[in-house]
Amino acid sequence: MTTTVDGAPAPPPPSPLRLSKFTTAKMRILITGGAGFIGSHLVDRLMEEGTNEVIVADNFFSGSKDNLKKWIGHPNFELIRHDVTETLLVEVDQIYHLACPASPIFYKYNPVKTIKTNVMGTLNMLGLAKRVGARILLTSTSEVYGDPLEHPQTEEYWGNVNPIGVRSCYDEGKRVAETLMFDYHRQHGVEIRVARIFNTYGPRMNIDDGRVVSNFIAQALRGETMTVQSPGTQTRSFCYVSDMVDGLYRLMNGEHTGPINLGNPGEFTMLELADTVRELIEPSAQTKIVENTPDDPRKRKPDITKATKLLGWEPKVTLREGLPLMAADFRERLNYVKKPQK
Numbered sequence: 001m002t003t004t005v006d007g008a009p010a011p012p013p014p015s016p017l018r019l020s021k022f023t024t025a026k027m028r029i030l031i032t033g034g035a036g037f038i039g040s041h042l043v044d045r046l047m048e049e050g051t052n053e054v055i056v057a058d059n060f061f062s063g064s065k066d067n068l069k070k071w072i073g074h075p076n077f078e079l080i081r082h083d084v085t086e087t088l089l090v091e092v093d094q095i096y097h098l099a100c101p102a103s104p105i106f107y108k109y110n111p112v113k114t115i116k117t118n119v120m121g122t123l124n125m126l127g128l129a130k131r132v133g134a135r136i137l138l139t140s141t142s143e144v145y146g147d148p149l150e151h152p153q154t155e156e157y158w159g160n161v162n163p164i165g166v167r168s169c170y171d172e173g174k175r176v177a178e179t180l181m182f183d184y185h186r187q188h189g190v191e192i193r194v195a196r197i198f199n200t201y202g203p204r205m206n207i208d209d210g211r212v213v214s215n216f217i218a219q220a221l222r223g224e225t226m227t228v229q230s231p232g233t234q235t236r237s238f239c240y241v242s243d244m245v246d247g248l249y250r251l252m253n254g255e256h257t258g259p260i261n262l263g264n265p266g267e268f269t270m271l272e273l274a275d276t277v278r279e280l281i282e283p284s285a286q287t288k289i290v291e292n293t294p295d296d297p298r299k300r301k302p303d304i305t306k307a308t309k310l311l312g313w314e315p316k317v318t319l320r321e322g323l324p325l326m327a328a329d330f331r332e333r334l335n336y337v338k339k340p341q342k
């Protein structure tokens, strides 16, 4: 054993791990909701860079450990079971704040909890950002435009939202979350980024998520009838998840606070979506018109001029390219064996 001049044992040399903590330029990134659909794809992107330490905080209400299984045990990765309505103290450089159920059936299930997640969760994450000097990105939503009276929707449009409806816990919750972001920015100088995410789809969505793309694909693969909610002529614009993750990354690391729309401007009616699923995934799939839910927006399409100009971003994956990729993942998870073609 080495000893010092006064005979006391010498302190051990710093381990390479401890040393690296103070000498390398690794970025520490917190992702709330990182076990969810978009969150886990973002984790993949940040972990694959190899220069980040990624911490995920998730309460697993709609997210799942399964989505992160390839990173569990990795020295640059940490997973915390945490509900953002409670405070959290971690030393980080960046916070991607995604935590909130996003499927209408999930967010309407416990509306009071949804609004608490949006308001208290965002307050807690802004408090953390302020305390540790981190940059924070909020994933807001196209739902802040409500049932829009302008088409396509630009970021300047203030929206048409029912403040007391069944969707309000989510759309008004996200509107308050945006307000909090900008107030912390103006009042406390917190570095903020706000993304308004339009409908996103891709592998790893919950099979029973309840949103339209996952419903149609799961129904088609299970041999069930696709449920087109009335009237079927309502429109949405669907963005593939890898494009969305790229947009979030560029926004976080760019110079602009936003809000910035992120979405694919290709616009489809729900009947057209069902036809495309039939054509590309299961030719025998049938459709039926079922009752819709209250306050369903009649049309939605992002104007992405700002994202294109300020972030150099535009989606690359078309719906026709993305749907088969998602169906391949769903087939695997449903343990679906396609009958050999004759």
Ligand SMILES: O=c1ccn([C@@H]2O[C@H](COP(=O)(O)OP(=O)(O)O[C@H]3OC[C@@H](O)[C@H](O)[C@H]3O)[C@@H](O)[C@H]2O)c(=O)[nH]1
Binding pocket: 102, 103, 104, 140, 141, 142, 143, 197, 198, 199, 200, 210, 211, 212, 213, 215, 216, 227, 228, 229, 230, 234, 235, 236, 270, 292, 293, 296, 297
């Ligand atoms: O089985 C279904 C499910 C849904 N739909 C229709 O499909 C359209 C899209 O519904 P979804 O439930 O997929 O999603 P919504 O557009 O209503 O909300 C979503 O929008 C943007 C995101 O930010 C939110 O995460 C999410 O709330 C609606 O018009 C709905 O009526 C069907 O026709 N059939």
